[in-house]
Amino acid sequence: MLPPKCAAFSASPAGLAWMTRHALVTRALREIRHFDGMRAAASYFRQKADLCRELAEALASQHDPVVSKLREMADEFDDNARILERRVAREEAEEAVSSGAGNVH
Numbered sequence: 001m002l003p004p005k006c007a008a009f010s011a012s013p014a015g016l017a018w019m020t021r022h023a024l025v026t027r028a029l030r031e032i033r034h035f036d037g038m039r040a041a042a043s044y045f046r047q048k049a050d051l052c053r054e055l056a057e058a059l060a061s062q063h064d065p066v067v068s069k070l071r072e073m074a075d076e077f078d079d080n081a082r083i084l085e086r087r088v089a090r091e092e093a094e095e096a097v098s099s100g101a102g103n104v105h
Contacts, residue, residue: 031095035091038084039085041080042088045077045078045080046077049074050074052071052077053070053071055070056071056074
């Protein structure tokens with residue numbers, strides 16, 4: 001149940017506790033969507049890279065300039081995916097450290 005919207009509630013200890021929990025949950029959901037979005041984009045780039053390579057292989061003349069362009073595009077898609085995957089890994093590691101998960105005592 002959501003708390004009532006009034007100044008008296010938000011100043012009470014229960015109201016502050018709810019607001020804190022709500023803020024933490026909201027932040028966590030935003031981060032999950034952020035990471036999932038980047039993972040989905042990386043997956044999309046990988047799929048497009050595979051498609052470009054398949055198209056390049058399907059062309060009869062491997063000396064056609066289209067083949068080299070498709071391979072270049074595939075490499076660019078892979079580079080984009082790699083960048084996103086590294087960013088997700090770095091941001092997740094930073095989040096784990098900032099949330100205290102990295103503390104080992």
